[in-house]
Amino acid sequence: MIELGRYCLLGGLSLSAYGAVAAAIAGRRKNLALARSAENSLVAAFVVVVAASACLINLLLTDDFRVQYVAGYSASNIPTIYKFTAFWGGQAGSLLMWALVLAFFCLVAVVQNRNRNRKLMPYAVAVMAGTLGFFMLLLAFATNPFDTFPAGAAPADGNGLNPLLQNSYMVIHPPILYLGYIGLTIPFAFAMAALMSRTLDTSWIRVTRRWTLVAWIFLTMGFTLGGVWAYEELGWGGYWAWDPVENSSFMPWLFATAFLHSIMITEKKGMLKLWNFILVLVAFELSIFGTFVTRSGVISSVHSFALSNLGPMFAGFLLVSTLFGVFWIVRRSDQLRSEQRMKSFLSREATFLLNNLLFVSICFAIFWGTVFPIISEWVQGEKITVSAPFFNQVTWPLALTLLALTGICPLIAWRKASFKNFRRNFLIPLAGGLLFGGVALFLGVRSMIPLLFYSASGFVAFCIFFEFYKGARARQGIRSSSFLVALKDLTLMNKRRYGGFIIHMGVVVAFIGIISSSFFSLEELVTVNRGEEFGVGRYTLKFHELVQRADPEKDVVYARISGYKNQEPIGNFFPQKHFHHKGEQPMSEVAIRSALMDDVYIVLSGYNDDLTQATFHVFVNPMVQWVWIGIGIMVLAGVFLFFPDKKPAARTRVRRRRERIRTEAA
Amino acid sequence: MTGTMAVSGLPAPKFIVAGLLILGSVAYLMFSGINDTMVYYYTLSELAEKKTDLAGVGLRIHGHVSSGTIRIDRELSQVDFLVMEKKTTNTLPVTYQGIIPDTFKDGAEVVVEGTYQADRHHFQATILMAKCPSKYEEAQAASSEKPQTPDQPY
Numbered sequence: 001m002i003e004l005g006r007y008c009l010l011g012g013l014s015l016s017a018y019g020a021v022a023a024a025i026a027g028r029r030k031n032l033a034l035a036r037s038a039e040n041s042l043v044a045a046f047v048v049v050v051a052a053s054a055c056l057i058n059l060l061l062t063d064d065f066r067v068q069y070v071a072g073y074s075a076s077n078i079p080t081i082y083k084f085t086a087f088w089g090g091q092a093g094s095l096l097m098w099a100l101v102l103a104f105f106c107l108v109a110v111v112q113n114r115n116r117n118r119k120l121m122p123y124a125v126a127v128m129a130g131t132l133g134f135f136m137l138l139l140a141f142a143t144n145p146f147d148t149f150p151a152g153a154a155p156a157d158g159n160g161l162n163p164l165l166q167n168s169y170m171v172i173h174p175p176i177l178y179l180g181y182i183g184l185t186i187p188f189a190f191a192m193a194a195l196m197s198r199t200l201d202t203s204w205i206r207v208t209r210r211w212t213l214v215a216w217i218f219l220t221m222g223f224t225l226g227g228v229w230a231y232e233e234l235g236w237g238g239y240w241a242w243d244p245v246e247n248s249s250f251m252p253w254l255f256a257t258a259f260l261h262s263i264m265i266t267e268k269k270g271m272l273k274l275w276n277f278i279l280v281l282v283a284f285e286l287s288i289f290g291t292f293v294t295r296s297g298v299i300s301s302v303h304s305f306a307l308s309n310l311g312p313m314f315a316g317f318l319l320v321s322t323l324f325g326v327f328w329i330v331r332r333s334d335q336l337r338s339e340q341r342m343k344s345f346l347s348r349e350a351t352f353l354l355n356n357l358l359f360v361s362i363c364f365a366i367f368w369g370t371v372f373p374i375i376s377e378w379v380q381g382e383k384i385t386v387s388a389p390f391f392n393q394v395t396w397p398l399a400l401t402l403l404a405l406t407g408i409c410p411l412i413a414w415r416k417a418s419f420k421n422f423r424r425n426f427l428i429p430l431a432g433g434l435l436f437g438g439v440a441l442f443l444g445v446r447s448m449i450p451l452l453f454y455s456a457s458g459f460v461a462f463c464i465f466f467e468f469y470k471g472a473r474a475r476q477g478i479r480s481s482s483f484l485v486a487l488k489d490l491t492l493m494n495k496r497r498y499g500g501f502i503i504h505m506g507v508v509v510a511f512i513g514i515i516s517s518s519f520f521s522l523e524e525l526v527t528v529n530r531g532e533e534f535g536v537g538r539y540t541l542k543f544h545e546l547v548q549r550a551d552p553e554k555d556v557v558y559a560r561i562s563g564y565k566n567q568e569p570i571g572n573f574f575p576q577k578h579f580h581h582k583g584e585q586p587m588s589e590v591a592i593r594s595a596l597m598d599d600v601y602i603v604l605s606g607y608n609d610d611l612t613q614a615t616f617h618v619f620v621n622p623m624v625q626w627v628w629i630g631i632g633i634m635v636l637a638g639v640f641l642f643f644p645d646k647k648p649a650a651r652t653r654v655r656r657r658r659e660r661i662r663t664e665a666a
Numbered sequence: 667m668t669g670t671m672a673v674s675g676l677p678a679p680k681f682i683v684a685g686l687l688i689l690g691s692v693a694y695l696m697f698s699g700i701n702d703t704m705v706y707y708y709t710l711s712e713l714a715e716k717k718t719d720l721a722g723v724g725l726r727i728h729g730h731v732s733s734g735t736i737r738i739d740r741e742l743s744q745v746d747f748l749v750m751e752k753k754t755t756n757t758l759p760v761t762y763q764g765i766i767p768d769t770f771k772d773g774a775e776v777v778v779e780g781t782y783q784a785d786r787h788h789f790q791a792t793i794l795m796a797k798c799p800s801k802y803e804e805a806q807a808a809s810s811e812k813p814q815t816p817d818q819p820y
Contacts, residue, residue, distance in 0.1 A: 236765070342681060350681075354688070361692040368696060373707065383707035385726060390703040394695045525743050525765060577768075585769045605765055606740060615740055617765045 002067060005055035005146040008048045012099065013136035015045040019129030027122035027197065035122040039110050042129055046103040049136075053100045056093060056145050060086050066154040069093060069145045075160035077553075082161050085171045089161055091310075092145035094174065098291060099135040101175075101182045106132060109186050109211075117207060123193035131185050134317050142310055169229035177222030177249055177294075181287040183215025184252055187259075188284035188325075191277055195328040200273070200335050205263050208280070210642060212256050215287075217638040219253040224631045235588045235603045237523065237619040239627070242391040247370045248290035251363050255283035258359035261409075265352050269414070270339030272353070274329065277336070279356075281325035286363075288318055293370075344416040351409045358402045365394045392518075400452055403511055406504050407460035410497070411467060425463075432462025445520075453515045457508045464501045464508075471498070495641055502637035510630025516623035525605070527615045537620045539600055540564040541573070546611040555579040559604050559614050563593065575604035575616065598622040705779060710749065710756035713782065726779045727789060731796070732757060733772040749776060749789075762791040770796040 023038035025031070056069070060083050065071040073086040073093065088094040106128045113121055139145065148154070187208035194204035226246060227239035240246060259279040262272045292314040329336075342349050369386045376384040407429055413421045436458025437451055445451055468487060471494075475486040491498040524536045533542045544560040558576040562569065573591035580587070591602045601619040608614075705724035708716065713727060729749035737746045744763045750756065760778055770776065779793035 235768075342677060345680075345684065357685070357688055361688070365692065365696050365699075369700075372700070372704075384704050385707050386700055386703050387705065390699045393702065394699040397695065398692070527740050527743065585771070588768055603765070605743075606738070608740065613740065615743060 001055050001058055001064070002146050002148060005052050005059070006140075006144070008052035008055065009136060009140045009144065009146070011048040012045050012052065012103075013133060013140050015041045015048060016129045016133035016136055019045065020126050020133055023122045023126035023129060027126065032118075035125070036114075038122065038125050038129065039114055042103075042106045042110055042125060042132070045129070045132060045136075046107045049096075049100050049103040052139075053087070053096055056096060057084065057087055059146075060084065063158070065156070065158050066148045067145075068147045068149055071149070071155050071158040073159070073161060075158040077157075078160050078166070081171070082166055086161055088174050088178075092139070092143040092147075094178075095135060095138055095143060096145050097175065098178055098182060099132060099139060101178055102128075102132050102135065102185060105182055105186055109189070113207060117190075117203060119197050119199045120190055120193040120204060120207070123196040124189040127189035127192045128185065131189070131321075138310065138313060142313055167229060167233055169225050169233070173222065173225040173229055176218055176225060178291075180215050180217075180219030180222045180249075181252065181291055183211055183218060184256060184280075184283050184287040186211040187215070187280050191280040192325065192328060195277065195332045198332070198335070200332065202267055205266060205276070209260070209263060212259055212280075212283075213638060213642055216253065216256045216260060217635055217642070219249065219256065220631060220635055220638070223249040223253065224628070224635075228628065231624070232590060232592065235590045235617075237521065237601055237603075237617070237621065238517075239624065242366075242369070242388045244370050245294050247366050247391075248286070248293040251366055251370075252283050252286040252290055254359045254363040254366075255279050255286060258356045259283060261352060261359075262356050265349055269349060271342070271349060272356075273338065274333055274336040275356070277325075277329045279360075281322070281329065284325075285318055285322055286367075288314065288321070292318075346412065346417040346422075348409065348412050348414045351405055351412055355402060355405045355409055358398050358405070362395055362398045362402070365398070366391060369394070396449060399511075400449075400456060403453065403456045403460060403507070406507055407456075407463035410500065410504075411463055425466075428466050429459045429462035432465075433459030436461075447519065450515050450519045453511060457512050460504065460508050464505055467501060468498070495643075499637050499641040502640070503634050506630045506633030506635075506637060508630070509633060510627050513623045513626025513628075513630055517621050517627065520622045522620040524618045525615065526618065527613060529613050534618075536600075536618045537598075538566055539570075539620060540567075541600075541602070541616075541618065543614060543616070546607055546614055548611070553581055555581075557604070557607070557611075558589075559607075559616070561591070561602060561616075563600060570600075573600070573602050575602045577604055594625055596623075596625055599624050710751040710758055711754055713758070714756055720782050720784060722781060724779070725782055725789075726777055727758065727760075727782075728775075728777050729758070731770070731772055731774050731776055736770075736772065738766070745770075745794075749778065758787070758789050760789045760791050762794045764792070764794065767794065767796045770794065 019038045019041035022034050022041065026035035026038055059067050059070050060074050061080070063070070063074070063076045063083075069090060069092050070086075073089040074083050086093065088097045106125075109128065110121075110125065113124070117124075190204045190207045190211075194200060223246060226249065230236075230241065231239040259276060262276055262279060265272045266276055292310070342353070344350065369390050373383050373385045376382060408426070411425045433455040437455035440451055440454040445454070468490070471490045472483055472486040475481075475490050476483065481489070491502075522537045524534075526534050528534055528543045530543065530545055533540055535541070540563070542562050542564075544562065546557060546559050549556045549558070556576055556578055558574045561573040561575070563571060563573055570593060573593065575591040576589040578587045578589060588603050588605070593600045599619075599621045601621055603617040604614060605617045606615040703724075705726050706720075707726045707728070710727065710729050713720075713725075727749060729751050732748040732750040735746075735748035739745070742763065743765070744761065745766055746759065746761050749758045749760055762778065762780075775797040777793075777795045778789060778791035779795075780789060780791035782789050
């Protein structure tokens with residue numbers, strides 16, 4: 001099994017190397033047979049990587065501790081599900097999973113496009129195979145998951161999996177995030193193919209829009225699951241700490257989002273062509289950078305950087321692929337000129353460009369803050385770090401402007417907005433913004449930043465509602481139907497526009513949640529005796545007792561607390577401390593009661609030896625659920641957008657046939 | 667390039683000015699953000715060298731908890747302990763008030779953030795982060811891999 005796994009890795013490396021070279025030559029010489037052969041080698045590479053992954057999973061499930069990776073991340077007595085998830089628990093395994101997902105995406109992209117985009121295919125295959133080859137190279141030579149201990153040195157049992165990671169969110173969080181990262185490889189491949197083959201119409205955008213959307217959906221889910229995990233497991237009361245790993249999952253998302261917006265301008269107006277290529281290139285590089293940061297811990301511990309041979313290899317790949325991308329963008333730049341000039345600041349083109357600049361600026365600020373320790377150490381010889389306060393301080397003005405643009409961009413007129421256009425579209429939303437701000441003021445919000453954000457949220461929400469209303473009314477005018485039916489038809493016939501509005505609605509909901517939970521969270525650290533009561537905000541909590549319990553694999557100490565909101569009981573809380581027999585550190589299990597308006601969040605922080613007195617860290621976090629709901633709306637609407645517009649079936653069939661005839665003729 | 671003529675040349679001056687203004691304000695935000703919030707990251711020996719001019723400067727110190735020095739006062743939720751550097755004999759007394767992480771214990775690798783009083787040789791910490799010297803990391807170090815840190819504010 002071990003040998004087979006190793007051969008599979010080498011096989012995958014050779015197949016992808018062959019695929020990359022053959023496809024590049026096929027593209028240059030216009031050799032169809034060679035191009036097909038390169039495509040087939042990618043398909044074969046997928047089979048081989050599946051086999052390698054199956055080998056590793058088999059070794060994990062059979063507790064083969066001769067293998068260093070198995071001994072490092074699994075153990076004989078952990079639940080089977082965690083033996084399986086140890087596949088991506090460590091560095092080597094997670095890189096193998098990267099390769100597996102990439103090979104799968106390549107397979108799908110090949111099957112999807114082999115008859116449709118012949119001109120793009122050879123070069124796209126070359127880039128995909130090249131990227132896959134890089135990961136196979138890492139796996140085969142730098143961090144091989146099939147490395148064994150020297151004979152006789154194999155341990156009797158493995159180390160097991162860190163209890164913090166034995167959690168259902170941690171089971172799905174890394175794979176989902178990876179799907180997002182890797183999904184950005186395909187747009188990059190097709191963008192490069194468009195440049196190399198001079199197919200600079202919008203055909204590459206048609207292929208990549210949906211791939212970018214897929215990546216965007218998974219990235220959104222990925223960092224959100226990370227946030228939910230941090231919130232429920234780490235016990236510091238928040239869900240986002242701006243640490244390097246979180247940041248590096250957020251950065252490619254920002255570029256993917258910018259790209260999904262800028263291509264609309266390209267499709268409609270033939271502008272921002274060059275810009276799209278830059279966005280795709282940077283999004284791809286950031287996804288590789290993110291994988292690297294996540295896997296290597298390079299930023300949290302700079303000094304370990306030199307020890308790993310992965311660092312230079314990743315840096316090399318980032319450098320080579322960036323130079324490659326920049327070379328082709330520069331080479332074709334004179335063919336990427338805009339077809340029109342921008343006329344006015346008050347136009348849809350200009351506001352879209354501004355939204356793109358803001359996405360990129362936010363990303364740049366986050367990138368700078370994330371790598372600042374490394375850079376300052378290089379430049380000044382002193383390590384200077386920045387943390388959450390920096391990111392909050394820099395991003396809020398940018399995020400506020402971006403939020404306001406969410407309302408303005410889709411409604412403002414093309415070319416140059418007239419005063420009439422303004423009044424017609426924005427008078428009611430402006431009133432909505434004032435309404436939201438006024439309500440917040442009435443409810444006691446006195447600080448400026450949240451008031452600005454609530455007003456902007458109201459403005460955007462009214463923009464969207466008003467737009468749906470106008471659209472449905474207009475549709476009712478054409479064919480008389482009920483308002484709700486008109487609303488439904490409107491949305492289904494015009495998915496990209498109205499699906500986008502639904503995503504924006506999710507953004508508004510999430511922003512309200514983020515602002516409320518960051519600005520109005522209450523926090524209390526209390527030490528109380530048995531039977532004592534304490535209050536946090538409008539909640540009263542009564543500490544009854546501490547209880548000890550012995551489970552098979554751990555000892556548990558839990559507190560029983562009953563909660564009251566304005567004297568009404570809201571149920572019991574059982575914050576706990578777990579002492580895993582195999583783990584060395586105790587783990588706090590947070591007790592959370594979530595409601596739409598606020599979460600009560602209790603951590604058992606400590607207690608005295610005879611269990612009569614306990615210290616609790618209590619948070620009341622307003623509207624955290626809004627964050628999850630808002631992002632949930634964004635993801636669902638994204639999935640909805642993924643499917644094509646509703647069209648009469650017969651017409652689609654005819655068009656498909658016509659397309660097939662056209663490609664065969666070509 | 668379907669039908670329409672490509673437009674060449676630079677965009678109108680007003681857009682260049684506007685673009686520069688945006689870039690300038692982003693740069694300003696970042697510059698002032700770093701100045702307001704930056705924190706120096708020192709090991710204990712680096713701290714020993716710099717001692718003099720650190721009054722009021724935000725600092726992060728990395729080290730290990732010296733075994734047997736942890737004194738916890740539950741009433742005040744305060745903890746006093748000694749941070750030591752493994753390679754040298756440098757130590758630093760630290761006082762921290764707030765929530766104590768589960769991973770904080772004898773021998774744990776810690777990062778404390780706060781301010782340093784040179785006259786008392788004492789560190790007042792506002793943030794305490796601890797990483798347990800767990801077998802997971804040792805095992806990984808043995809196989810020359812990096813410690814796998816969960817998404818913690820490190």
